[in-house]
Amino acid sequence: MNVQITQIIRASICCLLLILATSCSQESAEKSATASPKAAKVTATSKATTEALTNRRIPAKVVRVVDGDTMKVSYTEGGKVREETxxxxLVDTPESVxxxxxxxxxxxxxxxxxxxxxxxxDVQLELDVSERDKYGRLLCYLYIGDKMFNELLLENGYARVAYVYPPNVKYVDQFRDIQKKAQQKGVNIWSVENYAQEDGFHEGAASGKPSPSATAVAKSGAAATAAPKAGVSYNSCAEARAAGVSQIRRGEPGYxxxxxxxxxxxxxE
Known part of the structure; x- marks a missing residue:
């Protein structure tokens, strides 16, 4: 009799454990099913936020143009006016400074x-994924009206597609299409064979040909005079320009x- 009772008790305990295990498994599955849509929703929201930030255009004003692909701009943030370079x-113009x-x-x-x-x-700035380069400059696509200036440089043969570093590659395919059309037309940098290449601009390719840049400088009168004499100094750029001098490089007299x-x-400059 005692053996039979013991077996009944053991069987009852096993049934109870099985019921508990089944219940826990169902509860876990329900929690997982409930949590999964939430997790998916959070992921989707995070992705949407990232896209919104990279697609957002920041109103700004161009304070000064340094060269073809570098500018100084001012914009308002938190009620304060900030200035950025x-x-x-994804574009590169020939060096002038x-x-x-x-x-x-x-x-x-x-x-x-x-x-x-x-x-x-007045312009607008659009950021990509990474905001700054190693020099601390703000990396962006720049819009003037409804035109992207990056594209205008490529379209007119003033720049080549360059510095293609993921993840900042949002428009690289369409930029390359625009560049191809400029190459076919042979405009500006593409008018000199082998000048604009994958690794940069090769001045040697233009040797023996008149330099359009030098002609433009001579016509404008900017930086076309002889270098300042040793020991000369200027109190202001206005004074330097009055003497016919501009774009004084570090190490040169007058700098x-x-x-x-x-x-x-x-x-x-």
Whole structure:
């Protein structure tokens, strides 16, 4: 009799444990089913927020054009006016202000085009995923009216597609399509064979040909005079320009940090 009772008790305990296990399993499944839509919703919301931030356009004003692909802008944030140096994404124009490089062909044209289109103009900035480069400059796509200026540079042959670094590749495919059309037309940087290449601009390809940039500088009178004499100094850029001097590079006579407002190594640009 005792053995039979013991077996009945054991059987009852096993049934009870089985019922509890089944109940817990169902509860866990219900929680998982409930949590899954929430998790999906959170993921979707996070993705939407990221897209909204990268698609948002920031109203700004161009304070100064440094060269074809670099500008200084001002904008209001939290009630305060801020100033930033911006670098246009996915494009590269020839150098006109790099203290370690000569003025490259079509650099002056690209810079003058940017100055004409953007100086003192209201613009909009669109960011991509990564906001800044190693120099701290704000990376962006710049809009003037309903036109993207990055595209205008490519369309007119003032820039090549360059510095393609994921994740900032939002418009790279359409930029390459625009560049291809400019190449086919042979406009500006594409008018000199092998000048604009994947790894940059090659001045040697333009040797023996008149430099459009040099011609443009000579016509404008900017930086076309002889370098200042040793020991000369200027109290202001206005004084330097009155003497026929501009774009004084670091290390040259007449250069001083007080005349180089953006500390890029070139004073009185």
């Amino acid at each position: 911006i670098r246009l994404l 790099d203290p370690e490089k000569p003025v490259q062909p079509f650099a002056i044209e690209a810079s003058n085009y940017a100055k004409k289109m953007l100086t003192d103009k 001083s940090a007080k005349l180089d407002g953006d500390n890029d190594g070139v004073a009185c």
